[in-house]
Amino acid sequence: xxxxxxxxxxPKDYVHDLRELNLVPLWPSLRGVLPPNIPTRHTxxxxxxxxxxxxxxLKAGELTPIEKAERxxxxxxxPGHGLEKMQASAAIYLGMQLLLPGEWAPSHRHTPNAVRMIxxxxxxxxxxxxxxxxxxxGDLILTPTGTWHEHGHEGxxxxxxxxxxxxxxxxxxxxxxxxxxxxxxxxPGEGDKKYTRSGLSPSPAFERGNKAYxxxxxxxxxxxxxxxxxxxxxxxxxxVQLTYINPETGAxxxxxxxFYAMMLRQGQxxxxxxxxxxxxxxxxxxxxxxxxxxxxxxLIEADTCxxxxxxxxxxxxxxxxxxxxxxxxxxxPLHKKLGVYESRG
Numbered sequence: 001x002x003x004x005x006x007x008x009x010x011p012k013d014y015v016h017d018l019r020e021l022n023l024v025p026l027w028p029s030l031r032g033v034l035p036p037n038i039p040t041r042h043t044x045x046x047x048x049x050x051x052x053x054x055x056x057x058l059k060a061g062e063l064t065p066i067e068k069a070e071r072x073x074x075x076x077x078x079p080g081h082g083l084e085k086m087q088a089s090a091a092i093y094l095g096m097q098l099l100l101p102g103e104w105a106p107s108h109r110h111t112p113n114a115v116r117m118i119x120x121x122x123x124x125x126x127x128x129x130x131x132x133x134x135x136x137x138g139d140l141i142l143t144p145t146g147t148w149h150e151h152g153h154e155g156x157x158x159x160x161x162x163x164x165x166x167x168x169x170x171x172x173x174x175x176x177x178x179x180x181x182x183x184x185x186x187x188p189g190e191g192d193k194k195y196t197r198s199g200l201s202p203s204p205a206f207e208r209g210n211k212a213y214x215x216x217x218x219x220x221x222x223x224x225x226x227x228x229x230x231x232x233x234x235x236x237x238x239x240v241q242l243t244y245i246n247p248e249t250g251a252x253x254x255x256x257x258x259f260y261a262m263m264l265r266q267g268q269x270x271x272x273x274x275x276x277x278x279x280x281x282x283x284x285x286x287x288x289x290x291x292x293x294x295x296x297x298x299l300i301e302a303d304t305c306x307x308x309x310x311x312x313x314x315x316x317x318x319x320x321x322x323x324x325x326x327x328x329x330x331x332x333p334l335h336k337k338l339g340v341y342e343s344r345g
Contacts, residue, residue, distance in 0.1 A: 058098065097163050144255075264288060264324040264325075265317065283327075
């Protein structure tokens with residue numbers, strides 16, 4: 001590979017004159033922004049164990065009332081990006097959010113897309129543009145860009161969920177902001193009730209509805225049943241996975257990040273090819289060993305880990321008697337829209 005000139009090879013007065021005019025020579029930094037064969041990645045394989053973060057999240061509930069926090073969240077930050085940047089990967093933000101009985105997190109809307117993967121508890125809900133979405137473990141709830149959303153809790157035990165946002169990308173674009181709103185009125189209708197059967201979609205009188213996101217809640221009971229049906233119907237199929245989609249368009253559920261549910265059979269080992277997008281794995285049920293580069297993580301229920309792009313990943317169900325169910329988030333929709341998506345086998 002050709003060796004390029006270094007900044008220190010240039011006269012200091014020349015460099016000074018460039019900087020006075022807000023100019024920078026490219027060649028000393030060219031290999032940094034366009035490295036050979038594989039991108040520079042700051043995302044590091046990282047594991048967040050639920051049993052260690054849960055007590056700290058509950059402690060936050062004691063220390064900070066919801067009125068002082070608005071959203072009581074511990075951010076799952078990747079050390080490769082610097083903890084202060086609050087990133088799990090280049091485009092993914094993760095946070096564990098706590099809502100206690102009787103609390104209400106006020107309505108707001110913002111430019112980043114968000115989803116909630118419910119980790120623990122019952123009795124809470126998210127109202128999204130007037131649709132009240134109840135929360136149960138394993139449910140996926142969308143709060144897409146620009147939609148009003150608020151959280152309330154009518155139960156008697158803490159409810160915790162995993163937030164997944166495309167905040168790092170939207171912030172990098174200098175397009176991230178929020179607007180506060182008033183308490184929402186609940187409207188009739190629940191999108192998930194209309195789209196619960198494979199291959200069937202409501203037939204409006206003349207045209208589809210005007211909602212960009214017609215389905216906001218994806219119940220885990222339905223996703224799990226679908227995975228089990230696939231596994232039973234195709235016993236030789238190695239990769240048992242579902243994609244959360246917009247039921248009217250067939251496109252990804254949101255427009256920047258992709259979301260998936262995976263099932264590993266008893267004792268199964270599955271190798272995922274090296275692909276360009278970073279990925280997040282969160283265990284809904286069971287336990288799994290995740291091998292990423294030279295890192296081996298054992299994830300039990302409610303644990304989360306992330307993996308950089310361009311690296312193969314091996315998943316092994318730790319149980320010889322029970323399947324394992326995993327929620328996955330990745331940057332695939334973004335990479336495909338930008339034309340940089342790769343799978344290297």
